[in-house]
Amino acid sequence: WNGAAVYGQYYTGNLTANVTRTSDGLDGPLFSFDKEHVWETVRAANIFIENVDGVPGMPADEKGRLKAEARCLKVARMWDCFQHYGGIPILSRSLEIGDITAQFPRNTVEECVDYMVSQLDSAIAEPNFPWVVSDPMTETGRWTRASARALKAKILQMAASPLFNPKDGQPYYANATDSVKPYIMYTDASKYQQRWDRFYQACKDFFDDLSASGYYQLTQAEGTSPTVQQYRLAYRKGYYMEDSKEILHSVRVSSYDNFVSGRYCWHSWYSQAIPRNLYWPTQEYVEMFPWSNGDPFDWDKAHSYVYNDDGSLKMTSQGTPNASARGLNSMFMRGTESQLSQQLINVQLTRDPRLYEEVICNGVKKNLDWTTGAMSGDIWELWAGGTDALSGITTQTGMFGTGYGYNKYYLGDGTNSSGDNIRYQTQWVYLSLNEMYLMYAEANLMKSTPDIQKACENVDVVRARVGLGTLRQRVFSNKAYTDAVYTAPVNSGKLYESTALLEEILRERACELGLQNVRWFDMVRYRRTDWMTKQLHALEMHRLKQNASGQWVESDTQWSNGDKLTDNSSRQPHYFTYKRVPIVANKRALWGADPESNEVRKWLLSPLPQTELNKGYGLIQNPGW
Numbered sequence: 001w002n003g004a005a006v007y008g009q010y011y012t013g014n015l016t017a018n019v020t021r022t023s024d025g026l027d028g029p030l031f032s033f034d035k036e037h038v039w040e041t042v043r044a045a046n047i048f049i050e051n052v053d054g055v056p057g058m059p060a061d062e063k064g065r066l067k068a069e070a071r072c073l074k075v076a077r078m079w080d081c082f083q084h085y086g087g088i089p090i091l092s093r094s095l096e097i098g099d100i101t102a103q104f105p106r107n108t109v110e111e112c113v114d115y116m117v118s119q120l121d122s123a124i125a126e127p128n129f130p131w132v133v134s135d136p137m138t139e140t141g142r143w144t145r146a147s148a149r150a151l152k153a154k155i156l157q158m159a160a161s162p163l164f165n166p167k168d169g170q171p172y173y174a175n176a177t178d179s180v181k182p183y184i185m186y187t188d189a190s191k192y193q194q195r196w197d198r199f200y201q202a203c204k205d206f207f208d209d210l211s212a213s214g215y216y217q218l219t220q221a222e223g224t225s226p227t228v229q230q231y232r233l234a235y236r237k238g239y240y241m242e243d244s245k246e247i248l249h250s251v252r253v254s255s256y257d258n259f260v261s262g263r264y265c266w267h268s269w270y271s272q273a274i275p276r277n278l279y280w281p282t283q284e285y286v287e288m289f290p291w292s293n294g295d296p297f298d299w300d301k302a303h304s305y306v307y308n309d310d311g312s313l314k315m316t317s318q319g320t321p322n323a324s325a326r327g328l329n330s331m332f333m334r335g336t337e338s339q340l341s342q343q344l345i346n347v348q349l350t351r352d353p354r355l356y357e358e359v360i361c362n363g364v365k366k367n368l369d370w371t372t373g374a375m376s377g378d379i380w381e382l383w384a385g386g387t388d389a390l391s392g393i394t395t396q397t398g399m400f401g402t403g404y405g406y407n408k409y410y411l412g413d414g415t416n417s418s419g420d421n422i423r424y425q426t427q428w429v430y431l432s433l434n435e436m437y438l439m440y441a442e443a444n445l446m447k448s449t450p451d452i453q454k455a456c457e458n459v460d461v462v463r464a465r466v467g468l469g470t471l472r473q474r475v476f477s478n479k480a481y482t483d484a485v486y487t488a489p490v491n492s493g494k495l496y497e498s499t500a501l502l503e504e505i506l507r508e509r510a511c512e513l514g515l516q517n518v519r520w521f522d523m524v525r526y527r528r529t530d531w532m533t534k535q536l537h538a539l540e541m542h543r544l545k546q547n548a549s550g551q552w553v554e555s556d557t558q559w560s561n562g563d564k565l566t567d568n569s570s571r572q573p574h575y576f577t578y579k580r581v582p583i584v585a586n587k588r589a590l591w592g593a594d595p596e597s598n599e600v601r602k603w604l605l606s607p608l609p610q611t612e613l614n615k616g617y618g619l620i621q622n623p624g625w
Contacts, residue, residue, distance in 0.1 A: 006030070006279065010603075013589030017607040017625045029606045030520075031084040038077045039091070045074035046094040061128040068123035072143035072151065075116045076430075079155055082112055083521055084606045086164070086622065087183035090115050105618025108182040113159045120152045131213040136243045140250060140427070146216060147249035149209060150431040153202040157439055159186075160195040160446070161525035163604060167192050172495070172527050173601050173623040180620055184605060193448055200443035206436055216433050217245050218465045221373075228292050231466040232353035233373035238465075239429050239516075240409070240421075248431040272388075272399050280402040281359045283537040283580050285514075288507050289355040291326070294468035296475060297351070299580070302328045306578065313544075313552065313577075321544060321552060321575040325350070328578045332361040337571045342564055344572045347375065353466040358514035360405035362386075362541060363574060366412045367420055377418065378560045380405075383541040383576055385556030393540055394556075396585035403539035408515045429516055437461050438509050445501055453481040455501060459508050475504055495596055496528045524604050529595035532603060536591075537580045544575040598624055 009015035009029070019028055028035070048070045052063050081088050089104040090112060107115070123129055124145055131146050133139035159165060163172055169189030171181055181187055186195070210216060219238035221230040238246045290296050305327030308314055314322040323329040332351060335344025349356060349364070356364055362382035365375035381387040382403050384394050392398030399405050409428075411420035441458035444451045460470045472478060479485045490498040498506075506526070510519050523531050542554040554577055557563065563570040593600050602624025613619045 011586045011588050015607065017610040017613070017621060028609075029084070031080060031606065033081065033085060033088075033606075033609055034612060036077075036080065038081045041077040042074050042091050043094055045070040046091065050094055064126045064128040065130070068126040068129040068145075068148070069143045071119045071123040072148050075119045075155075076151060078112070078116055079151065082116070083158065083524070085608060086185075086605050087112050089618070103618045106183045106620055109159070109164050109184065110182070110186055113155060113164075116155050117152055120148050120155075123148045124152070131209070132215045136245075140242045140247075141252065143249065145209070146206070146213075147431050149202070149206040150248045150436055153199065153206055153436065153439055153443075154431065156195070156199040156202045157442065158521065158525045160199045162527050163525045165192055165195050171623070172604050174598055176623040180623055183620060184622060196443070196446040197448050200447040203436065203440040203443045207440060215245060216248065218433060218437075218461070219244060219246055220465060221467070226467060227373065228349040228351075228353050228467065229368065229373040229375060232349070232356050233368060233370070235354055235466055236357050236368065236411070237370075238434065239432065240411070240424070240427075242425050242427060246433040247427075247429055248433060248436070250427040251430050252425065252427045279406065280400070280538070281404040281406060282402055282583065283404075283539050284534075285510065286355065286359055286361075286404060286539070289352040289358075289511055290468060290474065292350055292352065292467065294352075294463060294470070294474035297331070302326060302331055303578070305329075315552075319550070323574065329575055333363050335572070335574065342568070342571055343379065344574060352468060352511060354511050354514075356407065358406070358408050358511070360400070360407045360410075362403065362576075363572070367418065368412070370420070377412070379572060381559055381573075383543045383556070383573070385558060386543070387558040387560045387562070393538075396538060396583065401538065401585060402583065403541055406515065432513075432516075434462050434465075434512055435509075435516075435518070438505060438512065442502070442505050445499075445505065450487075452486050452501065455505070456481065456486075459505060462508065462512055471501075471504060476500075491530065494530070495601070496526060496530050498526065527601075527604060529600045529604070532588075532590050532600055533593045533595045534591065536583050536588075538583050540579045540581045541576045543573045544577060545573075 009019055015029060049067050052058070052067060052070075055063070078088065078090075087106045087109050090107045091104070092115070095102075123143070129145045129148070132144055133142050164185050166172070166185060167189065169187075171185050173184070176184065186192075219234045219241075221234040223230060226234075238244050242250075287297050287299055305322055305324040306314060306329060316322055321329060323334070325334065330350050332355075333344075333347055333349050335347035338345045343365075347365075355361065360380050360382070363379050365379055366377040368375055378387075382389045382393070382400050382405075385391065386393075389400040389403070390398065392401050393403055396402070409421070409426065413419050437458045441455045444455040444458065456471045463470065468474065472481070476483075476485055486499070486501040488500040490500060490503055506522050509522060513519075522528070542556060543559075544552045545555040545557075547553050552575065559570070559573055564572075590600055590603070602622070605622045607625035608619055608621055610621075613621060
């Protein structure tokens with residue numbers, strides 16, 4: 001994502017076709033049409049493909065492999081751009097000086113999809129294109145037949161989705177002109193189902209190849225009865241380690257970063273000093289993560305364990321605030337007080353293990369051992385006045401303005417030498433096996449003959465890796481797969497209509513694939529303007545302490561840098577008050593708007609830069625901009 005542009009242009013609604021990026025500026029769209037090296041990559045790939053056969057002394061098998069890699073590189077860059085803009089110009093050959101006055105108009109959505117898929121099919125068919133590289137540690141980042149198949153499926157997934165493939169044949173932007181329609185959608189609605197079936201077949205082809213060729217697999221927790229911490233470690237290793245067998249393709253822009261010295265390392269961007277422009281997890285996101293056994297988290301139920309109907313605190317017979325296993329005081333972790341330790345002992349994480357990798361949560365220890373999964377170090381103090389949050393919770397500023405921070409890729413207190421990420425390569429997952437399982441789930445749901453059982457089973461593969469029960473058991477009350485509960489309509493008749501099982505698949509994608517550019521494009525491809533316009537919330541927590549009279553009162557004070565140091569009898573805080581409060585800092589301009597209005601719908605695709613339209617080589621602007 002493009003630095004300050006997220007809140008400077010998107011949150012405020014200030015983005016226009018005239019807001020463009022300079023070579024190193026941060027004021028333009030999320031993905032710049034002309035400043036992301038898309039066209040340079042396409043040109044370099046074309047030149048290579050056209051000329052490599054003439055290189056003397058290079059073995060034919062090496063030429064074939066490198067041409068396949070070049071095709072994948074070219075398609076990946078085109079795909080990155082296509083997701084944001086729809087149809088883009090196809091440059092199928094390297095340009096020459098005489099082409100400077102030529103026309104290079106936008107190609108249609110259909111033409112772009114077919115071209116990208118054909119290039120990937122050519123790469124896949126290359127006999128010397130390996131399924132996996134010979135040394136995953138040293139050759140990480142190289143394209144393979146597996147990653148080519150995955151990218152093909154991902155392209156066809158978006159192509160089949162309602163943004164580009166509306167079942168009713170109507171564009172996402174009401175009253176879009178006929179001249180722009182081919183560049184923002186398929187115009188032949190009679191092939192709606194064929195496009196979903198094409199996506200399904202691409203997923204099936206990947207898994208058939210996986211069955212035959214092997215190697216790739218999800219990283220699993222060790223032991224016969226793993227703890228939540230060990231499941232969390234398995235999930236972490238799966239996305240973070242360079243030689244992970246579940247990463248199909250990754251990218252990087254930095255070398256090893258021993259002590260926060262690398263410019264593009266996540267922990268260099270995200271700190272108390274530079275809180276990365278208020279990019280915070282929201283309460284809505286955190287509530288997507290179920291309890292550690294897979295039961296959905298329910299705020300109202302958890303709230304009822306802590307508060308009476310009149311808003312007063314529920315107290316136990318021992319005179320302490322209620323800390324029931326499914327209450328708010330236990331929604332991140334549980335432990336017991338001890339005379340031998342100021343920190344809680346016998347600590348158990350209570351939620352989906354993925355939550356603690358995606359999100360920094362209150363009361364959780366900052367470090368996770370790479371071998372055992374044991375947690376250590378200070379706790380994150382994210383209550384108002386806590387050591388880490390300080391006043392940011394009440395002012396919605398700083399690193400933890402919503403009561404949460406990001407942890408994925410950051411991994412603990414990464415601003416110093418104690419971070420779990422120190423001396424590890426910073427890479428970003430581009431394609432992965434866990435995403436393929438979730439794509440296959442969606443494909444089984446959306447194909448001509450939906451297979452609800454296989455859809456659920458593919459989701460369950462991902463859930464099982466972190467110890468969660470099955471969708472059928474934990475979400476759909478053990479209903480038979482033939483029961484209508486799975487296909488129950490959601491938002492029926494709306495631009496963003498869905499079904500109960502599709503909603504669960506999209507939620508699982510958000511939990512499993514956080515900070516991997518997935519949720520934004522799920523929102524876009526399913527035209528979820530209801531997500532765009534929904535008011536989001538923060539969690540405001542206040543520490544509870546007993547006063548001289550024995551009453552439990554709010555105390556916005558630090559612990560690790562406070563009474564833990566001055567009072568040996570002080571124990572780790574684990575009783576709090578809780579409020580879900582609207583996010584007002586950097587409030588999104590679209591919140592509260594009509595999700596069906598064109599003013600909202602236009603944001604589903606980005607505006608092409610007016611400077612490029614003015615050059616007159618054939619671009620047509622996306623509607624609404």
